[in-house]
Amino acid sequence: MAQKKEVWQRGPLPDIMPLLQSVAHALLQAREEVNEYMDEFPSALLWQRVAGMASPGFHLQHLSGVLDRVFTYARGEGLSPFQFAQLEEEGKDAAHGYTTQELVERFGRQVDLALKQIKETDPAILTDYRGIGRAGLPSTVVGLLVHGAEHTMRHIGQLMVTAAVLKNGGA
Numbered sequence: 001m002a003q004k005k006e007v008w009q010r011g012p013l014p015d016i017m018p019l020l021q022s023v024a025h026a027l028l029q030a031r032e033e034v035n036e037y038m039d040e041f042p043s044a045l046l047w048q049r050v051a052g053m054a055s056p057g058f059h060l061q062h063l064s065g066v067l068d069r070v071f072t073y074a075r076g077e078g079l080s081p082f083q084f085a086q087l088e089e090e091g092k093d094a095a096h097g098y099t100t101q102e103l104v105e106r107f108g109r110q111v112d113l114a115l116k117q118i119k120e121t122d123p124a125i126l127t128d129y130r131g132i133g134r135a136g137l138p139s140t141v142v143g144l145l146v147h148g149a150e151h152t153m154r155h156i157g158q159l160m161v162t163a164a165v166l167k168n169g170g171a
C-alpha cells in the first residue's frame with residue numbers, strides 16, 4: 001500500500017497566496033494528524049499526564065486557543081473576554097467534562113477559521129506591524145500567521161507522543 005503524501009506534497013492549495021501556502025499546509029497537516037492520532041482515544045485519558053508533561057486534553061485545548069489568539073492579533077484585534085476565559089480554562093479538565101471528540105472537532109473548526117482568514121488576507125499587509133498582548137510585543141501579520149502554524153506543529157508532536165504512551169498503558 002502506498003504511503004499517503006503529506007499535505008505539502010500534494011501541491012498548491014487553491015485561493016491561498018504563494019507566500020502563505022506553507023502556513024495553510026501545516027495547519028491542514030495538523031488537523032489530519034489530530035484526527036488520526038486521537039481517533040478512538042479514550043476521553044478518560046484526556047487529562048492524564050506522562051512524566052509530568054502536559055496532558056492530551058491541554059494540548060487539544062491549547063491548539064485551538066493559540067490559533068484563535070494569534071490569528072486575532074494578526075487581524076489587529078485584541079482578545080475578547082471569551083478568549084481570555086478559554087485561555088484560563090486550558091488544561092483544567094474536571095469542571096468542563098470535554099470528550100476527545102469535542103476537542104478534536106473544536107480544533108478542526110479553528111483550522112477552518114484560520115484557513116478562511118489566510119485566504120482573505122491582503123498580501124499588501126503581510127509586513128504590517130501587529131502588537132501582541134497587553135504589552136504590544138512587536139510582530140507582523142506574516143510573523144503571526146507563521147508562528148500560529150509552527151506553534152501548532154510543535155504541540156502536535158507533543159500530543160502525538162503523549163497520546164501514544166497513554167494508549168499503550170504507560171503513564
